[in-house]
Amino acid sequence: MTFKDSLDRTVTIPPKIERILSLQPEITRIIVALGAGDRLVGLDYFLRHDDHLFRIIYPQESRLPVVSKPDDSVNKELVVRLDPDVVFASPSEFQAPDSIQRSLGIPVIALSSLGHFDKLLGEIALVGAVTGLEARAQELVAFFQEKIRPLSEHAASVPPEKRPRVYLAFWSSLTRTPVFYEPVNSAGGINLAENLLPSSLGSVQTVVTLEQIIKWDPDIILIQGNFLPNERMVMVKQVLEDHRLSSVKAVKSKQVFYTFGFWYWWDPAEVLVETLYLARMFYPEKFGRLDLAKEGEEIFTKFYRQDGAFSALWKLLNLHEWTRQ
Amino acid sequence: MSGQDSKKTQLIFLFFLLLPFLLFVFSLSIGTYPISPRGLIRTLLSAFSPSSFPDIPSAYRDILIRIRLPRLLLGLAAGAALSVSGASLQALFKNPLVNEYILGISSGSAFGAAISIVFLGRAFPSQIAAFLFAVAAVAAVLFIAGSAESHFISLLLTGVIVSAFFSALLSLVMFFASPYALQALFFWLMGSLSLASWKDLAISFPLMLAGLVLLLLLRWRMNVLSMSDEEARALGINVRREKMLVIGATTLITSAATAVAGIIGWVGLIVPHLVRLMVGADNRKVIPLSAAAGASFLLIADDITRGISPLEIPIGIFTSIIGIPLFIFLLKKTRKVWL
Numbered sequence: 251m252t253f254k255d256s257l258d259r260t261v262t263i264p265p266k267i268e269r270i271l272s273l274q275p276e277i278t279r280i281i282v283a284l285g286a287g288d289r290l291v292g293l294d295y296f297l298r299h300d301d302h303l304f305r306i307i308y309p310q311e312s313r314l315p316v317v318s319k320p321d322d323s324v325n326k327e328l329v330v331r332l333d334p335d336v337v338f339a340s341p342s343e344f345q346a347p348d349s350i351q352r353s354l355g356i357p358v359i360a361l362s363s364l365g366h367f368d369k370l371l372g373e374i375a376l377v378g379a380v381t382g383l384e385a386r387a388q389e390l391v392a393f394f395q396e397k398i399r400p401l402s403e404h405a406a407s408v409p410p411e412k413r414p415r416v417y418l419a420f421w422s423s424l425t426r427t428p429v430f431y432e433p434v435n436s437a438g439g440i441n442l443a444e445n446l447l448p449s450s451l452g453s454v455q456t457v458v459t460l461e462q463i464i465k466w467d468p469d470i471i472l473i474q475g476n477f478l479p480n481e482r483m484v485m486v487k488q489v490l491e492d493h494r495l496s497s498v499k500a501v502k503s504k505q506v507f508y509t510f511g512f513w514y515w516w517d518p519a520e521v522l523v524e525t526l527y528l529a530r531m532f533y534p535e536k537f538g539r540l541d542l543a544k545e546g547e548e549i550f551t552k553f554y555r556q557d558g559a560f561s562a563l564w565k566l567l568n569l570h571e572w573t574r575q
Numbered sequence: 576m577s578g579q580d581s582k583k584t585q586l587i588f589l590f591f592l593l594l595p596f597l598l599f600v601f602s603l604s605i606g607t608y609p610i611s612p613r614g615l616i617r618t619l620l621s622a623f624s625p626s627s628f629p630d631i632p633s634a635y636r637d638i639l640i641r642i643r644l645p646r647l648l649l650g651l652a653a654g655a656a657l658s659v660s661g662a663s664l665q666a667l668f669k670n671p672l673v674n675e676y677i678l679g680i681s682s683g684s685a686f687g688a689a690i691s692i693v694f695l696g697r698a699f700p701s702q703i704a705a706f707l708f709a710v711a712a713v714a715a716v717l718f719i720a721g722s723a724e725s726h727f728i729s730l731l732l733t734g735v736i737v738s739a740f741f742s743a744l745l746s747l748v749m750f751f752a753s754p755y756a757l758q759a760l761f762f763w764l765m766g767s768l769s770l771a772s773w774k775d776l777a778i779s780f781p782l783m784l785a786g787l788v789l790l791l792l793l794r795w796r797m798n799v800l801s802m803s804d805e806e807a808r809a810l811g812i813n814v815r816r817e818k819m820l821v822i823g824a825t826t827l828i829t830s831a832a833t834a835v836a837g838i839i840g841w842v843g844l845i846v847p848h849l850v851r852l853m854v855g856a857d858n859r860k861v862i863p864l865s866a867a868a869g870a871s872f873l874l875i876a877d878d879i880t881r882g883i884s885p886l887e888i889p890i891g892i893f894t895s896i897i898g899i900p901l902f903i904f905l906l907k908k909t910r911k912v913w914l
Contacts, residue, residue, distance in 0.1 A: 300753045320751050422759045425769065425887055446885070457762065459769065460642050461607040462885035464634050483759065494641040494772070497634035514754065 253376060255360045256341045256369075259348075263336050263357045267380055271334035273318050273346065275301065276515035277361055278338075280374050282308045283390060283518060283553040286381045291332040292317035296514050302478060303517055306562045307554040322346065329354060336380060340515075362515050364454055365430045367398070370518060390518070393552055397522055398436055401529045404536060405438030414439045414532045417468035417500070420511050422483035424492075426457050428512070433521060434472075437528035442466045460494055470531070471500040475508025476520075479568045486572070507531065508572040519553035523560070542569075584854055591867040595651055598874045602647050605878045607885045608638050615639065641773070649771040650877045651870040652783045653836045654846075656828035658869020659862055661843020662850070663790050663825050666797040666858050667818060668727050675829045675843030678734040678822070682741035683712025684833045685764055689745050692760050693752040701763065702775060702834045709830035712737055713822070727818075765889030766839035768877050779831040786828035787866060793821060794862040801858070839873070839891045845898040846872050852905050872898070 252262045270286065272278040273294045281290060293314045297304045305311055317332070318324050324346060329337070334356060339347045341360040351358040359380070363370040371391045378387020405413070416439040418427050427443040434441045447453040473484050486506050495501045510524040523546045530537040546560035564570065604615055618635040621628035660675035668677075676682075687708025691701040720733040749757060796817050799807045804814050829843075846869045847861060854860045876893040 296754070320753075321749070422755050423762070426758065426762075457887040458885055459607050459881065459887050461638055461881075464638060464642075465608045465885075467634075477755075494637050497632070497637045 251379070253359060253380070255347075256362055256364075257347065257360045259360065261351075261357050261359050263359075263380060267335045267382070269332070269334045270336055270338070270381070271317060271329060271332060271356075272338040273322075273324065274338045274340040274361060274515070275304070275513075276363060276370075276517070277373065277377060279304065279307070279517050279519075280377045281338075281381070284374075284378055284381060284383045284386050285555070286377075286383060289381065290314055291334050292328070294318045295320050295322075301513065302566055303476075303513065303520065303563055306559050306566075307517075307519075307550070307556055324350060326350070326354060329356070338377075364515075365428055365432055365512070367394075367432045367436065370516060370521070371395070374518065390553065394518065394522055397549070398525060401438065401525060401537075402436050404529070404533065405436060408438050408533075410440065414469040415442055415466065416440060416470045416472060417442050417463055417466060418472045418474075418509075418511070419484055419489070420474040421455065422474075422477075423457070424484050424489065425460060425463070426455055428455050429453055433509075433525040433528055436525050438532050439470070439528065442468055464495065464498055467498055468500045469503075469505060471498070471506040472509040472511075472528075473506070474511030475567060475572060476510050476513040478566065508567075510567075519550045519560075520563070522549050584860065587853055588860070588864065591864050591871070595655075595867055595870040595874065598871050598878075599647055599651065602650075602874050602878050603639065603643055605882045606638065606643060607881070608634065610635055610638065645773050645776050646768050646771040646877070647874065648776060648780065649835060650768050650873045652776075652780055652787075653768070653832035653839065654842060654870040654873025655787055655866040656783045656832040656869075657839060657842040658846040658865040658872070659787055659790050660825040660829045662847035662858070662861050662865040663793075663797060663821050664843075665847055666801045666861070667821050668731060669801055670731070671848065672844075673731070674841075675825065676738075676838075676840075677731060678716050678826065679712035679737040679741060680709045680826065680829045680833060681838045682738040682745060684709035684830060685838060686741045686745045686748065687711075688763050688834075688837075689748040689752070689760055692763070693748050693756045702779075706830050706834035708741070709833055710826060712741055713826040713830075717819075717822070762889065763837045766837040766891035766894075767887065767889050768836055768873075769887050770837075771835065775835045779835045782831035783828045786824040786831070789824040790821065790828075791862055791866070793817070793824070794858045797821065797858040797862065801856075837889075837891070839894055841894050841898045842869055842873060845894075845902045848902060849905060 251265060252260060254260055268289060269291045270281060270289045271292045272281055272290065275294060275297050278290065278293065278297060281287060287308055287310065293311060293316050295316055295318045297311065298316045315328060317328050329350065337350055337356050337358045339358050339360050340362050342362065347358040347360040350356060361373050361376065363373060371394060374387050374391050378384045416434050418431055418441060420426055420428055429443050429446050431441050443456065443458065447456050471489060473486060473489065486508060489495065489506045490501055490504060500506055509528060510520050526540060526545055527542055530540045530542065543564065546564070550560040551557060604610065604612065614635055617628050618631050618639045621631045621636065622640055657675050664673045664675065664677060665671055684705035687704035688701040691699050691704035716730065716733045716737045719737070720730045749760065752760065796812060799810055799812050800817055807814050847865045850861050850864045850868055854864060876890050876897055879893050880888045880890050
C-alpha cells in the first residue's frame with residue numbers, strides 16, 4: 251500500500267500491519283479509537299509523562315515502553331528491538347521521519363492536523379486504511395461529521411458581523427495564539443488571528459502584541475484549558491484582573507473562558523466536545539440547552555469505548571468551573 | 576585636545592544626552608494601536624487630571640499608561656544598563672571583546688528562568704529566579720577565581736567556565752521540559768520588552784538606577800583601573816575594592832535588566848565601541864555616553880519591532896540586525912578599536 255503524508259512524502263507500507271509505533275500523540279489516540287491499541291509497541295515521551303488524558307482513555311498504556319526523549323529524539327536501538335511494521339511521526343519533528351526510515355528501513359508516515367478538521371478526518375481514514383480497520387474509521391468520521399453538521403450549518407447562516415470575534419491565548423502565554431483553529435470557525439466564531447501569517451508558511455501559531463489584542467477588541471477571550479489547574483500559566487481570573495486589558499470588551503463583559511485547545515495536536519473526541527462547548531458559548535439562545543456532560547460522555551464512549559472517560563477528564567480539568575456560564 | 580575637538584565632543588555629548596528623551600517622546604506614538612498626537616497628549620495629561628478629560632477612550636489610557644510607558648522605561652533602563660555594564664567591564668578587564676554577560680549572568684539567569692518556567696510554574700516568578708541565579712553565577716565566578724583579582728584573566732576564564740556549566744544545566748532542564756514550557760522559555764531567551772509592567776519595573780528600575788549611578792560615580796576611577804594594577808596602586812587606588820565595586824554594580828544592573836527583559840545580545844559590546852570610536856577611550860565620557868546611546872539603541876530596536884508588524888518579534892533579533900552592520904561600518908571606516 252502507498253500513501254502520501256503531510257510532508258508530501260510517498261510512503262509504501264507492507265500489506266499487513268501488526269506492530270505500530272506512533273511518535274505522534276494525535277495518531278496514537280486515533281489508533282486507540284480505531285480499536286488497534288493492542289498493536290501499539292511503544293509510546294512517545296509526551297503521552298507518558300505530560301498527558302493526563304491518554305491514561306484515562308487507554309489504561310493499558312503503562313505496558314508500553316517510551317521510545318522518544320523529551321527533545322523528541324528517538325531511541326533507535328529500542329525501535330529496532332520493538333520491530334514495528336510502520337512508524338507514525340509528527341511532521342514538526344521534520345528530521346525524524348526521514349532519519350528513521352533511512353537508517354532503519356522502516357516506513358515512516360508523518361501526519362498532523364494543524365488545526366484543520368478535514369486533515370484530522372483524513373488522518374482517521376488513513377490510519378483506518380493502514381490498520382485494515384476502514385469500516386471503524388468510516389464510522390468515526392461519519393459520527394464526527396454528524397455532530398459538527400448542525401453547528402456548521404447554523405454558523406453558515408449567521409452573517410460575519412453577527413459572529414463573536416474571538417481571541418485565543420494558547421501555549422501558556424497571553425500573547426501566543428493559533429493562526430487557524432477550526433473549532434472556533436465551526437462553532438460560528440471568528441478567530442481574530444486567522445491568517446495573520448501567510449498560509450504558505452504553514453505556521454500554526456504566532457505571538458502578537460498586547461496592543462494588537464486591544465485593537466482587535468475581542469468579544470470573547472479563550473484560554474487553553476487542557477493543562478491541569480495547578481499547571482496553568484495563564485488563568486481566566488488573571489486576564490480578568492489584568493489592568494492593561496481593562497478596555498477590552500471581553501474583559502469588561504467578563505467573557506473570558508477556558509477552552510480545551512491543542513494538546514500536542516488534538517484528541518479527536520475532545521476536539522469534538524470542544525466544538526459543541528464553543529457553539530453553546532457563542533450562541534446560548536440556540537445551543538444553550540446542550541448538555542455538555544452527556545454529550546461528552548457519548549462522544550468519548552463512541553471513540554474510546556470506555557465508560558466514564560469524559561467524567562474523569564471533567565474532574566481532572568475542573569470542567570465544572572469553566573463550563574458554568 | 577584642540578578647541579575644535581572639544582567643541583565636537585561637546586556637541587556629541589549634547590546630542591546623545593538629548594537623544595533618549597526625544598526618542599522616548601517619539602516612541603510613545605509607535606505601536607499597533609493608532610493614537611493621534613492630540614490623543615496622545617490628552618491621554619498623558621488625563622493621567623494627572625482624569626476629570627478634565629472625560630472623553631478619552633479607556634483603551635488609550637491602557638495602551639499609553641499601562642503598556643507603552645512601562646515598556647519604554649524598561650527599554651531606556653535596560654539599554655543603559657547593558658551598555659554601561661559592557662563598557663565598565665571592558666575597561667576593567669582591559670579587553671575589547673568582553674561583554675556584559677562575560678561573568679556568567681546570561682546563562683545563570685537563563686537557567687533560573689528555565690527552572691521557574693519548566694518546574695515551578697506559577698509558584699515562583701521567573702523574573703526573581705532569573706535575577707537570583709544571575710547573581711549566583713557571578714558569585715560562583717568570584718568564589719572560584721578566589722584571590723585572582725590581580726590576574727583578571729583567571730576571572731574571565733572562570734566566567735567562561737561557569738557560563739558553560741549553567742548552559743549545560745539549562746540544556747538539561749530544556750531536555751526534560753514539556754513542549755509548552757519550552758515555547759515560553761524560548762521567547763524569554765530571545766529577549767523581549769513585551770513583558771514589562773509597572774510591577775516588574777517597581778523592583779528592577781530602582782536596582783538598575785542605583786547601579787548606573789554608582790558606575791557613573793566610579794567612571795574616573797575606571798580610567799585608573801584601565802592601567803596596570805601597580806600604576807593604579809601608586810595613584811592611591813584600592814584596586815581590589817574598586818574592581819569588586821565595579822563588578823558588583825555591573826552584576827546588579829545586568830541581572831535586573833535580564834530578569835525582566837530576557838537575554839538581549841550585543842548591546843554591551845556594540846554600543847560602548849561605537850561611543851569610543853566617537854569620543855575616545857576616556858571613561859569619564861564613555862560611561863555616561865554609553866548609558867545615553869544604549870538607551871537610545873534599545874528604544875530604536877524596540878520601535879522597529881513594534882512598528883513593523885502586529886507580531887511580537889523578539890528584540891534581540893533586531894539589536895543584532897541593526898547593531899552588527901553599524902558596528903562593521905564604523906570599524907571599517909576608522910580601522911581601529913579604542914579601549
